[in-house]
Amino acid sequence: MHKSIEIDEKIFQDAVKFYGTVFNLPPLASKIYSYLLFDCEKVGIAFDEFVEVLSASKSSVSTSISLLLNAELIVDHNKMDERKRYFFINDEYKKIRLEKIVQKLQDEIKLLDDLNNFKKNKEDDYNERLEVYKAILNKNIQNIQESINKL
Structure with a gap:
């Protein structure tokens, strides 16, 4: 062959x-x-x-x-x-790959929220950098979702 x-x-x-x-x-x-x-x-x-x-x-x-x-x-x-x-x-692999990336970003945001809520109960200081990081993740999710819709 x-x-x-x-x-x-x-x-x-x-x-x-x-x-x-x-x-x-x-x-x-x-x-x-x-x-x-x-x-x-x-x-x-x-x-x-x-x-x-x-x-x-x-x-x-x-x-x-x-x-x-x-x-x-x-x-x-x-x-x-x-x-x-x-x-x-x-x-459809491009769409599937992007959907997996979005899911990982969403999972990370949830984990960060859970950790932050835990720390808030123990400590009074609030991490401003965490909110900036989460905003970046959310913006990336939004951009990737728009790209998925175009595919």
Whole structure:
């Protein structure tokens, strides 16, 4: 079997490193995700191609694909005339990623509020810098929400 897509090795390696860090992916899952980025024509990549091109075991590829599917980073489709599943980048991943960022920012604000309420009960001094920081977080949430709506 040959590669069904053309990749640039340097960009591929940069993508593996970047998405492995950003999405907290294990190395093989990051390689699969990065490989799919080069499927510009959206033909889809079959399981067997990942096994061969990435020189990985079927079990490892299967585990990594399951992780990527569960994280909603990729999607799969079966073509009508074939039994094979083909994998694609989830076109909604940008929206999903931004929604996760918003959730983390909201979680941090809640935690800061809980800590601040606890400290207020014990101490009388109020932390003005905390309010400035929370305002920055809220502004970022608002900006990201506007971007999500545009996507």
